[in-house]
Amino acid sequence: MRLKKSLMLAAAFMVGISTAQAASLHTQWEKFQAGRAMHHLSADGQKAMVDVLQARDLLSQGKVDAAIPPLYDAQKRLAAAAKDNRNFMAAESQLQPTPQHPAPTTHKPSAGTVTWIPVGGEFIVTDTLAPEKKTAAQAANQQLKAGQTQQAQQNVQVVGEDADFIVALAPLEPAQGALNRATVFTEGRQAAPAVEALDDLLSGIVFVSDDFFAQAVPDKGQAAAKKSQ
Template sequence: MKKYAFLPAALLMLGTAVGAAHATPSAGRAVNRDFAKLSADGSRAFDDIDMARTALANNDTAGAIKLLTDANNALTRAKSDNKVFMKAEAQLTPPKKAPAGAPAPKAAPSTQPVAWLPVDGEYIVTEDLEPTSTKGTAVASANTSLNKGKPTQAAQNLQVAAVDVDFVLAIAPLDASASDIYRASNLLAGATPNTKDADAALLDAQNSIRFVSEDMVGTPSGKKAAGH
């Protein structure tokens, strides 16, 4: 599920960047437990944002308005979601490697705690691998399994190949995201919609995404990966 242009498609796995899950015989259970942290409403809202920007690019203002109404409703529901967590941006743990194309923050991280909502994620290899190597192929297969809604199979792919990976989580500031959606909706209302500024507001929501790491080391049963 693609939420924004800079993150490759991957099924969402949400979490709060606490602890590490190791791919032992319980790897499937660990990944499933992590998937249970998924915020369905957060996912839906950012799906809507991505599709609304596409609609605006195609001059489908009415379609964009409908999508933003849905996104707003999803984030309203998400405010009572137990997947939300409070933390200052300055306290977030960055991943060893960020997804390709991830935007850099434009300002110093805030020390004021805010509500964050996990919205996307993908496996990032912490080793330097050739894409056609056995391990590189295993990671590609794992992300394919995630796309198909098969987290247990993804864990098994990584476990067999002993691939050292991070699961990089994309989290969004809940209130700021809702504000951006509201601003975009207002800009599209009325007889002369301001599609340019509305799109910029939605881009602000996407660029407010921050990335955090929840380590997952895929190793054969009973073994530890190098450095662990």
């Protein structure tokens, strides 16, 4: 990506634009990078995870009846996310988990080939990041956890490409199975096993780099355009 930026700025210089215009071009490129990262996420998948976390929090407080609506919403949203063109099929052994966010000790690898849904993302904040960019990245991460992609994108424009973006992938079939178990237990007013089922769902999530995800799921809109040419 840095090579592309250098080439763009060099091209700008060759056609005689001003330094200010070149700087503006650089800024627009970083905004594009931020938008590209957000574009990879499944809106329904994100909202499903927000529902799951809400239901788990309620169940852990013993509020069984209040946990039922978000569980139902999560089921509907996972079903909708299954139709999202950002999904892809692969065995877990084909993924390249990022060392920046290792799987928890409770993680149980998904068996066979499953559908992976991009249900969330996170910007990795390093000590070398400028304070204002670190603050913006942390704010964006909180907004992503809440499913507020558009708001997060505004903060990410401050960060540009100075922070690495990683994508959270949930295995659809195992996630739906765990969610269904949690719903049945909740309907039966059994909070403890319902929480355990949701923990199984959450521990099944795998984090990969944005670059890996981009290679695994090429832009289908661009692919269609090339095919029609």
